[in-house]
Amino acid sequence: AQKITQTQPGMFVQEKEAVTLDCTYDTSDPSYGLFWYKQPSSGEMIFLIYQGSYDQQNATEGRYSLNFQKARKSANLVISASQLGDSAMYFCAMREGSRNTDKLIFGTGTRLQVFP
Amino acid sequence: NAGVTQTPKFQVLKTGQSMTLQCAQDMNHEYMSWYRQDPGMGLRLIHYSVGAGITDQGEVPNGYNVSRSTTEDFPLRLLSAAPSQTSVYFCASSSPRQLQNTEAFFGQGTRLTVV
Numbered sequence: 001a002q003k004i005t006q007t008q009p010g011m012f013v014q015e016k017e018a019v020t021l022d023c024t025y026d027t028s029d030p031s032y033g034l035f036w037y038k039q040p041s042s043g044e045m046i047f048l049i050y051q052g053s054y055d056q057q058n059a060t061e062g063r064y065s066l067n068f069q070k071a072r073k074s075a076n077l078v079i080s081a082s083q084l085g086d087s088a089m090y091f092c093a094m095r096e097g098s099r100n101t102d103k104l105i106f107g108t109g110t111r112l113q114v115f116p
Numbered sequence: 117n118a119g120v121t122q123t124p125k126f127q128v129l130k131t132g133q134s135m136t137l138q139c140a141q142d143m144n145h146e147y148m149s150w151y152r153q154d155p156g157m158g159l160r161l162i163h164y165s166v167g168a169g170i171t172d173q174g175e176v177p178n179g180y181n182v183s184r185s186t187t188e189d190f191p192l193r194l195l196s197a198a199p200s201q202t203s204v205y206f207c208a209s210s211s212p213r214q215l216q217n218t219e220a221f222f223g224q225g226t227r228l229t230v231v
Contacts, residue, residue, distance in 0.1 A: 006158075009156075035220075043224070044222065044225070045222035093159075104149065104210075104220050105175075106159040108158040109158050
């Protein structure tokens with residue numbers, strides 16, 4: 001069964017510094033996708049970045065990059081040059097490749113706090 | 117661009133009452149899902165649908181029913197509300213093309229309290 005683990009309940013980072021949020025996953029499907037979502041205090045779910053299991057390069061989207069280590073089954077989110085507005089909950093999620101399911105499974109999340 | 121619309125945004129129910137959380141999307145997405153979010157537990161999948169007329173259970177389906185009569189709508193029904201169903205509920209939809217790399221679009225959430 002697919003599983004997502006986020007072991008950091010909370011993280012602190014100073015403004016303008018980089019921070020890494022950890023995510024490990026477990027699946028037996030060779031085809032899968034990994035996602036990161038941001039949930040600010042207002043509650044909406046904001047898609048940040050995607051990494052496919054067959055992608056050769058790590059995904060990047062602006063200040064967000066995904067450190068994908070397939071052999072270790074990890075998909076850590078790196079936020080560079082943190083901003084106060086980055087303070088939020090961050091969720092790692094995985095979807096397996098079967099067309100017959102829509103099981104996007106989430107981790108328990110990491111609360112990031114950026115301080116001046 | 118409406119995207120995924122959930123109603124209501126807030127709801128208070130008494131134990132034993134029934135209600136339906138509405139979810140509609142205007143992106144012609146085949147896949148729709150319902151999640152509940154509880155502190156410390158992330159988002160847990162309740163039910164999902166891969167197309168009109170097709171639904172299946174997720175991780176925590178007990179106490180909830182769904183149906184999918186149209187592509188656009190995916191209502192979630194609580195038949196007899198219990199305090200354990202106090203939570204924030206999210207509806208999501210996604211396109212089936214290249215399924216595994218398709219992001220899910222979320223509604224704004226419904227905060228439900230059962231007293």
